[in-house]
Amino acid sequence: MFSWLASIAAACWGPVRKYARMRKDEDEDDALLWSRDLGRHSAGEFSIAVVQANEVLEDHSQVETGPNATFVGVYDGHGGPDASRFISDHLFLHLMRLAQENGTISEDVVRNAFSATEDGFLAHVRRTHQIKPLIAAIGSCCLVGVIWKGTLYVANVGDSRAIIGCLGKSNNIIAEQLTRDHNASVEEVRQELRSLHPDDSHIVVLKHGVWRIKGIIQVSRSIGDAYLKKPEFSIDPSVQRFRLSEPLRRPVLTAEPSIHARVLCPQDKFLIFASDGLWEHLTNQEAAEIVYNYPRAGIARRLVRAALQEAARKREMRYVDLKKVEKGIRRFFHDDITVVVIFIDHELLLGSDASVPELSIRGFIDAAGPSNFSVLDNI
Known part of the structure; x- marks a missing residue:
């Protein structure tokens, strides 16, 4: 096993820096790792990091500050x-529009922002389906967090996850999961799917040791994946990967967030928001203890590095060698990973800090533009 992996790694040690725009420490030699080590938000500081594994980065992310x-x-x-x-281009804008229309941020406002984003993407699929049929099979998990007036709202579809680090009575840190993993590997999710589809014996199928909905996809909730939601977006049955055993009679996935x-x-x-690429290699408690025990600056990058070290260990290779593997082939070792850590400083939580800029930071892009938080100023 090791010799095979090592040969793949050796073949891919060519220069790959051209593939990413990033800000890195001088001693960091992973060309597919980007990070913004520390920034300010309304209730403290944040850190964000992304590492690419796929040929084309499929993780998108953003932090909006005001x-x-x-x-x-x-x-x-x-x-x-x-x-x-x-989603990165539209969901936040929908949230701000709905908050302004309703005069508040609430669970319903967040839920409606998800719905508007889903409707918008399905309309995009409908416009482009004839020239790009496989767009009907493209989807995304979606994890969102909003802190406003001392309240945290967390919403998700899919298996990205948010946890909160809480201080225990003995000054130890306790990780509490805030989201539910919408993944068929979870028994509760399989039971939910079977109860919703009692007449479909193939709603969840164990395939090559992995539970999948209709034998195709693991996540039970997503934005997109139109061909599993609407019959009009069925894909040519010659595409084996997306072949349904029978015509779609009703949606088998939903975009309804928890x-x-x-x-x-x-x-x-503190809060940790991360795609499932992190949670494949670290437990909630392990991630929380890393954040609690190390300096804030660069903490998201440290979490990504810990996951990569564990991914290398599982494949019986050295971390130093994993860092030299090129995108695309890198996916054999780990997924794209996005991590955002939000520190909560309670002396700032309920008070306005006008010195916090309105910025929009996009993961893996070394640029920050103006945000749209000013619409909340009079709410």
């Missing part, structure tokens, strides 16, 4: 980057 609110989005695409990129609202308290110290 004097009175903070927004985090992690979008883990599958089948291509179209859906995750679309939403969690929480008033932040002094024991809540």
Whole structure:
């Protein structure tokens, strides 16, 4: 096993820096790793990091900062980057529009922002389906966090995950999961699918040791994946990967998010938002302890590095060798990984800090533009 992996790695050690625009420490030689080590948001500081594994990066992400609110989005695409990129371009704008129309941010506002984004992407699929049929098989998990007026709203479809690090009575850190993994590997999800589709014996199928919906996809909720939601987007049956055993009679996936609202308290110290590429290699508690025990600057990059080290160990290779493997082939070792860490400083949480700029930071792109948080100023 090791010799085979080592030969792949050796073949791919050519220069790959041209593939990513990034900011890195001088001692960091992973050309596919990007990070923004520390920035400010309305209630503290944040750190973000992304590592690419696929030939085309399918993870998209953003942090939106302003004097009175903070927004985090992690979008883990599958089948291509179209859906995750679309979410990054539209969901936050929908949220701001709906917040302005309703005069508040609430669970319903967040839910409706997901719905508007789903409707928009399906309309895009409808416009382009004839010239790009496989766009109907492109989708994305979607994980969103909003901090506004001392309350945290977390919403997700798919298996990206958010956890909160809380200080225990003995000054130990306790990881609490805020989201539900919408993945067929979870028994509760399989039971839910079977109860929703009692007449479909193939709604979940164990295929090559992995539970999949209709034998095709693991996540039970997503933005996109139109061919598993609407019969009009069925894909040519000659494409084996997306072949349904029978015509689609009703949607087998949904874009309905799970939403969690929480008033932040002094024991809540930080949040970790990450695509499932991180959670494949680190437990919730392991990730929380890393954040708690190391300096803030570069902490998202440290979490990504810990996951990569574990991925290398599982493949019986050295981490130093894994870092030299090129995109595309890198996917044999780990997935695209996005991590955003949000630190919560409670003295800032309920007060406005006008010195926090309105910025939009996009993961893996070394640029920050103006955000659109000003629409909340009069709410």
